[in-house]
Amino acid sequence: MTKTTDQHLLDEEFEHLPVPLSHRHSLSSVAAVWFGFPMIITNAVFGGVIAYNLGFSQALLAIMIGNAILLAYVGALSYIAGSTGRNFALQAERTFGKKGYAITSGFLASVVVGWYAFQTGLTGTTVHASYGWNETVTIIAATVLYTGVTFIGIRALSIVGMIAAPMYVILGIVALVLIGSEHSLSGVFHYNGLGAGSAMSLGSAITLVVATFADSGTMTADFTRWSKDGKSAVWAILTAFPVANVTAQLFGILIVCAGAAVAPASSGGDFMPVLTGHGGVLSVIALVFVFVNLGSVCTHCLYNGAVGWGRISRKKMRTMTVVLGLLGGILAVAGVWSLFLDWLNLLGIFVPPIGAIIIVDQILVRHYSDTQAVPDFRGSAFLAWFVAAVIASLVHYLAPSFSEAVAGMLAGGVLYFALSQCANHIVRRRESREMSAT
Template sequence: MTSQTTPQEQDYPLSPVPMDQRKSLWSMGFVLLGFTFFTATMWAGGSVGVAFDFSTMLLVLGTGNLLLGIYAAILGYIAAKTGLNTALMSRFTFGEIGSKLSDIILGFTQIGWYAWGTATMAILLVKLTGLPESWTTPLMVLFGFGFCVTAFVGYRGLELLSRFAVPAMIILVAVSMTIATSDAGGLSGLLAITPSEDMTVAAAITLVFGTFVSGGTQATNWTRFARSGKTAVIATLLAFFLGNGLMTLIGAFGALVYQQADIVDIMVAQGLATLGILMLFLNLWTTQDNTVYNFAVAGCNMLRTRRRKLVTVGGAAIGTALAVLGMYEWLIPFLVLLGTFIPPIGGVIMASYFIGYKRQYPDLAQTKLPAFNVPGLAAYVIGSAAAYTSPWIAPIIGVVVAGASFGLVLLISDGVRERRAQVMGTV
């Protein structure tokens, strides 16, 4: 009995999600929206807000978030069709051992976000309440382990928190943006504001896309629970285009009106300090639990263990340690890293599924996969190099080049294999 119930209790970390465990659009939408409602995303919006006029800013935010939504939705569709998350798809794409590369990259980025969110909550709580500075580290430890409680429970815990937190955050955001619009002098006042910083449109779109691309790449951890590909696509677009778009828009509004990108600072300026603290707590918790859940899923694949709950607690411990060591100061270089080296993973997985496997993965449990899938690994390296050296929108270049490279390398490999077989046949 235990062996039958363990995968369900652990949210199927090493196997496809069966159809009788799939979730509705309503359920999935709440979980994904809770994930994308993230304080750090406002930083990207704030940086864009001070660099463009109002209409151009809206165009940049809309384009960046639409591209992010489409990227995440394609991966979400594959996850719903196969019941697999990104970590498990990587076995088909990069090989049994090669997939550990994506586990390390994705796991590291997610635990980095967890550390940043934990540090942010502790530092800002001390700042807003006037607590002694000596409380900062103990609060980091408290939040570091407290935020992981709902992730420890699994999908059900994430959903329950999001059903409460998402509507509350939407209401708080609506109140704040209404006040901001009024303080700016209405729409005419917003249109009259001139940029105070310089940034190219390509750089701005890269920033918006790259800020949450690691989350989009691992949203498959929840879209694999979707009842259909259509459900996964709609829920993902709702979260990453509208939800993430709303967060970047709030940051841009704050930068325009108050010269602040953080929603907490904005609410303090509006006289809503208490609501600001509540907003911060809900905002971070609904992302933190999803983030450490992502780490646990990648960790389970890397270690080949079903003990997701144990890996979750381990991830929380690592994230807490990084927070105490100063992760709060590393955000900007961390974002550059995410936007460059993560999107090519998604690009290769898409190409592998649609081109390599013709939209039909074999049974993972019954299939002997190679230790290293050379076409997949080669395509990832090429895509990452292209993204790193690109003067244009690096994440998009990484996805496109990685996907195209996979198709080309696969074609060449098949040609070499056929030629070798012909030569051996004539010997």
């Protein structure tokens, strides 16, 4: 790439090959991409829902354990990405095969487009509920805005993160101050939630925390491949898990435990009603916040989907951004997005084993080798994924007090390692017999 091209706003996005060292970004730039991602109202909702069911202390324990798992999981995948420069599709190709990767990559790239549609639809309903704007027109405007920002590329995501994160913290604090003027905050730490009457267990709450970022967390390589090296990629992840994610969820927990949530069972710790209920300048700022905040997660998810489907279809990321951006917008206008939230727990079953298998394969088994031949399909990886998903499903339905996300990760990683060791042992015995015969 020439110097002139480098100076253009629309830089190369490297959909089909690793990012060369000459094009890697600074730690602050990559960290901004991830730091701004979890700072979303959705996390306040989930944090509040967990608190409503489990109470303050158990909710805090659930998000801390969940974030520790995300740090280890996403951090390991990011280390591989920073060390190799490969996006998620290229990572999956090394583990699941030159053709097999399209199954795992296509699955996750479709899931994140669903998240994009969900958050775009949520933009319309939130603005309609708070300001009375036409919901369909708002969704269309949001689709154009979010697609346009994603089209610019990874640098735009970094800028969005730099704006979204501090804005979330400032307005979250403003919401707590306003709540404190009307509600006593002294009982927050003693809030017990539904207690024994809750259908949510500590394990299922941990799964909810992990599942929230199971998809984009597994596809973290799309972001962290831009890091200077593996260690820088891990440092970037630390800003998201636990720092940004815990902060975002903690606001939701505090609002519910203070008794200030409008509908804690469904909307958790959503503090938008607090901000929009005071009129004036604060309502205008809150309107901007909706688009910046939900736009952050929308652009990240759309970028994941565009890079993934770009690799599969052999198209450019920007081409797929337009196609998928419009598709997600249509789904949002049609109202299909409202059904997507029901899939969240299922993500905790099917997605974590994929990342665990890649981690074991590329750190313990093959060491993300460039020299080993890659088959069209690696049967051991798909077998481990299938069995791990079955085990996670059994945990989900038969042992709900445990976390199916953790069960899936452990099962996928352990099974794949065992299968790889068995395969290597068979190869060594065959080679030994052949040498003895000669």
